[in-house]
Amino acid sequence: MDTNNMHPVMKWVEHRLPVFSFLDHSLGTQYPTPKNLNYWWNFGSLAGLVLVIMIVSGIVLAMHYTAHVDYAFNSVERIMRDVNYGWLIRYIHMNGGSMFFIAVYIHMFRGLYFGSYQAPRELLWIIGVFILLAMMATAFMGYVLPWGQMSFWGATVITNLFSAIPLVGDSIVTLLWGGFSVDNPTLNRFFSLHFLLPFVIVGLVVVHIWALHVHGSNNPTGIDVKSEQDTVGFHPYFTVKDFFGMGVFMIFYMFFVFYAPNFFGEPDNYIPANPLVTPPHIVPEWYFLPYYAILRAFTGDFFVYQIVSLGGLLMDAKLAGVLAMFASILLLLFMPWLDGSKVRSCSFRPIMAMAFWIFFLDCLVLGYIGGKPAEGIYITIGQFATFYYFAHLLVIVPLVSRLERPKQLPDSINASVLKAAE
Amino acid sequence: MSDTATPEQTAEIDDQSKRDFLFVSTASVAAVGTALAAWPFIDQMNPAADTLALSTTEVDLEPIEEGQSITVVWRGKPVFIRHRTAKEISEASAVKSADLIDPEGDAERVQKPQWLIMVGVCTHLGCIPLGQKSGESKGDFGGWFCPCHGSHYDTSGRIRKGPAPKNLAVPEYSFLSESKVKIG
Numbered sequence: 001m002d003t004n005n006m007h008p009v010m011k012w013v014e015h016r017l018p019v020f021s022f023l024d025h026s027l028g029t030q031y032p033t034p035k036n037l038n039y040w041w042n043f044g045s046l047a048g049l050v051l052v053i054m055i056v057s058g059i060v061l062a063m064h065y066t067a068h069v070d071y072a073f074n075s076v077e078r079i080m081r082d083v084n085y086g087w088l089i090r091y092i093h094m095n096g097g098s099m100f101f102i103a104v105y106i107h108m109f110r111g112l113y114f115g116s117y118q119a120p121r122e123l124l125w126i127i128g129v130f131i132l133l134a135m136m137a138t139a140f141m142g143y144v145l146p147w148g149q150m151s152f153w154g155a156t157v158i159t160n161l162f163s164a165i166p167l168v169g170d171s172i173v174t175l176l177w178g179g180f181s182v183d184n185p186t187l188n189r190f191f192s193l194h195f196l197l198p199f200v201i202v203g204l205v206v207v208h209i210w211a212l213h214v215h216g217s218n219n220p221t222g223i224d225v226k227s228e229q230d231t232v233g234f235h236p237y238f239t240v241k242d243f244f245g246m247g248v249f250m251i252f253y254m255f256f257v258f259y260a261p262n263f264f265g266e267p268d269n270y271i272p273a274n275p276l277v278t279p280p281h282i283v284p285e286w287y288f289l290p291y292y293a294i295l296r297a298f299t300g301d302f303f304v305y306q307i308v309s310l311g312g313l314l315m316d317a318k319l320a321g322v323l324a325m326f327a328s329i330l331l332l333l334f335m336p337w338l339d340g341s342k343v344r345s346c347s348f349r350p351i352m353a354m355a356f357w358i359f360f361l362d363c364l365v366l367g368y369i370g371g372k373p374a375e376g377i378y379i380t381i382g383q384f385a386t387f388y389y390f391a392h393l394l395v396i397v398p399l400v401s402r403l404e405r406p407k408q409l410p411d412s413i414n415a416s417v418l419k420a421a422e
Numbered sequence: 423m424s425d426t427a428t429p430e431q432t433a434e435i436d437d438q439s440k441r442d443f444l445f446v447s448t449a450s451v452a453a454v455g456t457a458l459a460a461w462p463f464i465d466q467m468n469p470a471a472d473t474l475a476l477s478t479t480e481v482d483l484e485p486i487e488e489g490q491s492i493t494v495v496w497r498g499k500p501v502f503i504r505h506r507t508a509k510e511i512s513e514a515s516a517v518k519s520a521d522l523i524d525p526e527g528d529a530e531r532v533q534k535p536q537w538l539i540m541v542g543v544c545t546h547l548g549c550i551p552l553g554q555k556s557g558e559s560k561g562d563f564g565g566w567f568c569p570c571h572g573s574h575y576d577t578s579g580r581i582r583k584g585p586a587p588k589n590l591a592v593p594e595y596s597f598l599s600e601s602k603v604k605i606g
Contacts, residue, residue, distance in 0.1 A: 153549065157570070160548040175464075179473045180497030189467065276493060276500050278549040280569050296571060299585050316587045318546060374571050 024235075026213065032231035033238050034219035036417050040114075041217065042245035043107040048205065049246055050100040050253075055198050057093040058142075065145065067191035069184045072147035073272045091261040097139050098264040099253045101287035104132060112335070113356050115344030116218040122336035124211040129332050131204045136288070136329075138197040141190040143285060148269030153282045155182045155190070161295075164319040181275060221416050222344030223409055230413035281373060289370030290363050290389075295325040296374050297386035304387050324386070331393045338393060341401035348407040352400050359392045478606030480598070483537065491554045493542060496605045500542040500550055501593060502566075503603075506577065511535045513564065514578035521582075524589045528578045531592050539603065540579045541593055544568040546586035551575060566590070 003011055006020070014020050024030045064083050066075040079086035108128070111117055117125035144155045159176050163169040178185030216225060225231055232238075256263055264286055268279045284292050298305045298321030300312065305320050315323075331338075346353035362385050369382040410416035479496040481503060486492055491504040506514075511528070515535075519525040532538055544551050546568065552558040553566035553575075561567030561574035563582045568575075573584030580589040595605045 157547040157549070160546075174469065175467050177469075178467055179469045180477070181499045183473075183498045185467075185470070185473065275498060276495070276550060278568075278570060282549065282570050296585075317585060318587050321585075 026209075027239065028235045029233035031213070031234040032216065032225070032228070033234045034217055034225060034230060034413050035232045035237070036219050036221065036413050037217060037238070037241075038220050039245065040106070040110040041219075042242060042249075043103045043110060045242040046245060046249050047100060047103040047107055049249070050096055050103055051198070051201060051205065054093065054096045054100060055202075057089050057096060058195075058198065060089050061093055062195060065191075067145070067188050069147060069187055069273070072145060072187060076146045088257070091257045095253065095256045095261060095264060097142065097285070098256070098287065099249075100135065101139070103249070104135065105287070108132070108332075109360060111218075112359075113346045113353070114218055114220060115222050115339065115341070115346065117335045118222075118339065118341075118344045119336065120215050121211070121218060124208060124215075125336060126333050127204060127208045127211060129329065131201060131208060133329065134197055134201045134204060138194060138201065139285065139287070141194040141197070143269075144187065144190045145194060146269060147187065147273045149271045149273055149277075149279050150266045150269040150282070152182060152273035152275065153278055154284055155186065157282055158284075159186075161322045161325075164316075164322040166315075166319070183275075218344060219413060220345060220347060221410055221413055222348070223413060223416075226412050227414070283371055286367065286371070289368075290366035291325050291328060291370070293366040293370035293382045294328050294386045294389065295321045296370075297321070297379075297383045298324055299379070299383075302383050302386075304383070304390070324390075328389060331390075335393075335397075338397045339401045340398060341404070341406065343406040343409065348409055349401075349404055350407070351404045352397075355392065355396050355400055359389075359396075362388045362392065478604055480602065480604050482602055484601045488536070493554050494605070496541075496593065501605055502538070502540055502542040502554060502579070502590070504538040506536050506538050510564070510577040514576060514580075517576065517578075517580075523581045524587065526578075526580060526589055531578050531580075531589070533595070533597065537603070538577075538579060539592065539595055539605065541591040542566075543591070544570065544573055544586055545581065545588040545590065546571055546573055546584070551590075 003014055006014065010020060021030075061079065064075065064079050064086065066072060076090070079090050081087075083089075111125060111128070140154070140158060144151045159173055159182060162172045162176065165172060174180065176186070177183065178189060216231075266283060266285075271279075283289070298317045300317045302317070304324075305317050306312065309315050309317075309320055341349060341352070343349055346356055365381065365385045366389065369378055369385060372378045374382075410419065477497055479494055479501070481492075481494050483503070483505075486503065486505045488505050489507050491502060493500045493502055495501070504510075514528040517528075519527065528535070531540070542550055542554070547570065549568050549570035551561075551566035551568040551573070553560040559567045559569075561583075563574050563576035565577045565579060566575040567573070568584070568586065571585050573586035574582050575586075575590055576582050578589075579592075581587070593605050595603055598604050
């Protein structure tokens with residue numbers, strides 16, 4: 001960085017802590033970025049924006065919240081009714097959770113479509129999966145804090161998942177609860193961890209961006225940057241584009257905050273927690289519905305269960321469902337190796353592109369089924385969609401990626417941009 | 423002096439195994455020490471003394487008429503106490519163990535056949551089954567029905583249909599007198 005034109009104060013700082021050249025190389029004119037990035041590349045910075053909003057609104061809410069079973073529900077209602085702008089801050093935080101998952105899911109599907117997980121960005125992708133897991137844990141524990149009926153019963157159902165583990169399952173559940181049921185000790189530790197985990201996410205995001213900056217962003221063609229002609233400086237081109245995206249996204253976000261603040265929520269969570277009455281339909285938040293559908297798909301007669309458990313010998317259906325639910329996310333860690341194609345972007349892999357969209361629809365179907373009661377046709381559809389989810393990752397992706405002959409790639413990013421302009 | 427090894431070479435050759443031993447033993451002590459120090463930080467999450475102290479409940483059975491059920495709280499969980507009718511008892515003991523998902527005779531589940539005492543928590547994922555109050559669904563086997571994921575329990579609280587793997591748990595309990603029971 002040219003320090004000669006700097007303000008003397010900046011120059012003084014730069015000499016002792018090179019923060020200005022660091023920024024310039026991270027987000028500035030000196031960070032070369034493929035010039036053909038489309039709008040799907042906005043969702044990383046959008047997720048980062050929501051993370052900051054969640055931390056700021058969360059710290060403020062913690063100033064008014066009481067983590068005790070006798071007071072938690074009322075302290076949240078007090079935030080809604082009495083605390084100055086408390087309603088606004090809570091609705092920002094509540095809907096922020098949904099916005100975070102919307103941004104991250106789009107970010108992930110973008111990565112899947114354009115092959116962003118492929119070499120040399122495998123670790124970048126893997127760190128991203130860990131961010132998703134940390135987000136899920138944070139969101140789950142945050143949902144428990146208002147201590148409504150869904151908080152309590154969601155916590156009960158999810159912590160009980162661990163009881164499926166052979167031999168030590170029940171001891172683990174007691175350890176998680178700090179008692180014999182979800183109770184005050186559980187609420188206290190969830191609050192503590194809900195406060196901690198966002199900062200763990202920040203740490204993971206730093207590593208994620210660090211890994212990103214080693215090889216730079218992937219791009220819609222999926223081909224490597226070959227010359228300076230392929231890139232532009234991150235600033236001002238992508239700072240401006242990211243800010244524009246943030247503006248649009250904030251309109252979408254604030255629409256829910258101001259006009260439909262409980263759209264993503266469950267009315268049952270405005271009933272105080274009652275350990276003796278289970279609500280008729282326990283449903284998780286929308287962003288967990290696909291996994292919940294996979295969990296419930298595993299009944300004794302599900303053919304996939306019959307196969308993986310060797311006809312019921314290896315494990316019961318409950319354990320199989322729990323393992324499948326975790327596997328549905330952990331399998332993503334292996335995407336860089338499940339996909340054996342030498343071409344990244346699905347723009348040049350028509351069969352893979354089709355498989356991608358079917359997989360996308362399958363995830364939506366799983367989400368829909370997860371929100372429905374487990375009866376009749378919903379069970380059959382859920383089981384088929386679960387089967388397809390794993391078939392896509394374990395069979396279709398490995399085979400199609402190795403057998404499909406990709407279309408001709410452009411010579412360079414620059415060439416593809418010029419061709420598109422013609 | 424020319425045939426004398428330099429001090430560096432001597433050090434490398436002579437005491438390599440001593441250095442290895444010191445390195446391995448120091449690392450082992452550090453690893454074991456760290457593991458021991460971690461235990462209090464894990465065990466603090468287990469139930470505290472005051473939580474454990476509240477772990478028994480006494481119940482007076484006198485007011486429960488035949489055919490009635492009550493729910494009491496024990497360790498933060500509901501316990502179902504049902505005064506079973508003769509019909510329910512005979513239904514429960516007539517079931518063949520081949521028809522059961524988690525085979526268990528009715529006699530093994532009760533101390534006195536008319537009093538069925540069990541933890542009212544579905545063994546699938548911890549919901550509270552319906553069937554305690556009159557008018558609630560009792561499922562296909564006249565016992566209890568869990569609305570969360572559709573598990574049906576019979577008049578002995580045994581799982582008969584649905585995703586739950588086990589029968590409703592029977593807690594430890596003892597009769598203090600004819601009509602008084604201590605759970606836990």
